[in-house]
Amino acid sequence: xxxxxxxxxxxxxxxYYFLARLSTTLAQMAMVxxxxxxVYDIARRTMTVKEAAFQLGLIGVAQFLPLLFxxxxxxxxxxxxDRRWIxxxxxxxxxxxxxSLGVLTYTNAITLPWLFGIAALLGVARAFASPALSALxxxxxxxxILPTAIALxxxxxxxxxxxxxxxxxxxxxxADWLSYAVAGGLFLLSFVLLMLIGPVPRSAAKFxxxxxxxxxxxxxxxxxxxxxxxxxxLDLFAVLLGGATAMLPxxxxxxxxxxxxxxxxxxxxxxxxxxxxxxxFSWRPLKSDVGVKMLLAVALFGVATVIFGLSSPxxxxxxxxxxxxxxxxxxxxxxxxxxxVLGAADMVSVYVRQSxxxxxxxxxxxxxxxxxxTLFISGSNELGEAESxxxxxxxxxxxxxVGGGVGAILVTLAWAKLFPExxxxxxxxxxxxxxxxPKEMTT
Numbered sequence: 001x002x003x004x005x006x007x008x009x010x011x012x013x014x015x016y017y018f019l020a021r022l023s024t025t026l027a028q029m030a031m032v033x034x035x036x037x038x039v040y041d042i043a044r045r046t047m048t049v050k051e052a053a054f055q056l057g058l059i060g061v062a063q064f065l066p067l068l069f070x071x072x073x074x075x076x077x078x079x080x081x082d083r084r085w086i087x088x089x090x091x092x093x094x095x096x097x098x099x100s101l102g103v104l105t106y107t108n109a110i111t112l113p114w115l116f117g118i119a120a121l122l123g124v125a126r127a128f129a130s131p132a133l134s135a136l137x138x139x140x141x142x143x144x145i146l147p148t149a150i151a152l153x154x155x156x157x158x159x160x161x162x163x164x165x166x167x168x169x170x171x172x173x174x175a176d177w178l179s180y181a182v183a184g185g186l187f188l189l190s191f192v193l194l195m196l197i198g199p200v201p202r203s204a205a206k207f208x209x210x211x212x213x214x215x216x217x218x219x220x221x222x223x224x225x226x227x228x229x230x231x232x233x234l235d236l237f238a239v240l241l242g243g244a245t246a247m248l249p250x251x252x253x254x255x256x257x258x259x260x261x262x263x264x265x266x267x268x269x270x271x272x273x274x275x276x277x278x279x280x281f282s283w284r285p286l287k288s289d290v291g292v293k294m295l296l297a298v299a300l301f302g303v304a305t306v307i308f309g310l311s312s313p314x315x316x317x318x319x320x321x322x323x324x325x326x327x328x329x330x331x332x333x334x335x336x337x338x339x340x341v342l343g344a345a346d347m348v349s350v351y352v353r354q355s356x357x358x359x360x361x362x363x364x365x366x367x368x369x370x371x372x373x374t375l376f377i378s379g380s381n382e383l384g385e386a387e388s389x390x391x392x393x394x395x396x397x398x399x400x401x402v403g404g405g406v407g408a409i410l411v412t413l414a415w416a417k418l419f420p421e422x423x424x425x426x427x428x429x430x431x432x433x434x435x436x437x438p439k440e441m442t443t
Contacts (some may be wrong), residue, residue: 020190040250052250060246074086077364235350295343304405305338
């Protein structure tokens with residue numbers, strides 16, 4: 001019985017959930033990297049490097065706008081309706097998007113308008129899937145093993161986030177439609193697994209005020225809980241500025257000149273770094289000074305971004321068409337090492353942040369707080385892609401990457417000063433007053 005379970009994996013519902021979330025995240029992240037590559041590759045047929053980089057910025061905006069407008073509503077829905085059915089419907093929509101892109105690519109009918117339109121539809125699905133899935137996991141296991149369940153749930157998302165893009169790059173190199181076919185299969189697998197999750201208990205939610213007031217309660221809670229606010233906003237601004245991965249199609253095609261196959265290698269490097277870190281945490285989980293370690297990890301993320309950005313201008317004498325035929329192997333090795341460190345540092349940051357947010361949020365608020373977190377994370381990812389693309393169009397991709405890494409370091413220093421709660425977070429142990437209304441919450 002779930003009430004007697006001593007580990008989350010002993011609970012069937014949680015096993016289904018873990019595999020479903022891993023499958024969904026793998027598919028989502030595989031599609032993100034392939035959509036970016038296709039947008040840039042199609043744009044480069046008629047545009048300059050800077051103009052095509054600008055299109056990468058626009059695709060980030062196309063994916064973010066649905067999240068911006070729907071996240072608060074999606075979080076409210078996740079706190080009022082059955083989270084299982086919300087997740088099932090969202091995953092089904094994602095499967096439709098993946099299959100559509102696969103068919104369009106296979107028939108050579110893929111165009112920029114199709115890519116932008118389906119990317120926006122994926123944003124709609126993610127707006128509902130993320131808060132529903134993140135808020136569902138604590139309902140699946142007894143309270144005694146809830147911290148372990150949250151850590152495992154976070155780990156499934158983290159592993160999918162870092163492995164998915166590498167998988168997408170390699171599959172696309174093998175056959176341009178294959179990555180979408182595999183992503184569609186993973187979404188369908190996730191749908192089946194979510195259907196296997198039986199009824200789950202929910203805490204009695206207390207709603208007051210208008211629906212809009214209930215929706216913005218998540219924002220008010222995050223604003224009042226400075227530990228949660230600091231953790232979420234640190235990721236937002238650090239990744240927003242230091243999003244080097246958005247420029248990987250540019251580096252693979254025009255700077256390091258390693259093509260679609262090389263894009264897979266570049267995207268695999270942070271994946272390997274993150275997986276190594278995740279395996280280490282499964283053996284030696286963080287137990288002390290978690291806030292300080294998160295700050296140090298974000299600073300290291302910025303340093304690794306700078307090293308990645310500088311690898312090509314320092315080791316390759318010429319960039320652009322004149323560099324064709326030049327040995328870029330030294331630059332590629334440095335870039336791969338920097339991306340490995342970047343992925344490892346990001347895993348530390350995500351692991352700490354997600355654990356703090358889930359453990360410091362009461363169940364009746366998890367959908368709405370999860371929606372706010374999704375909005376911030378998507379802001380850092382999709383808007384980070386947009387910022388990198390637009391900045392690269394103005395000053396060039398190398399300067400954009402280096403400047404973003406410096407910005408991430410500066411943000412870390414500022415947040416260490418502005419949010420002393422982060423420095424003071426010693427362990428993941430949640431407070432004992434999570435049921436107290438947000439306005440009375442102290443951290």
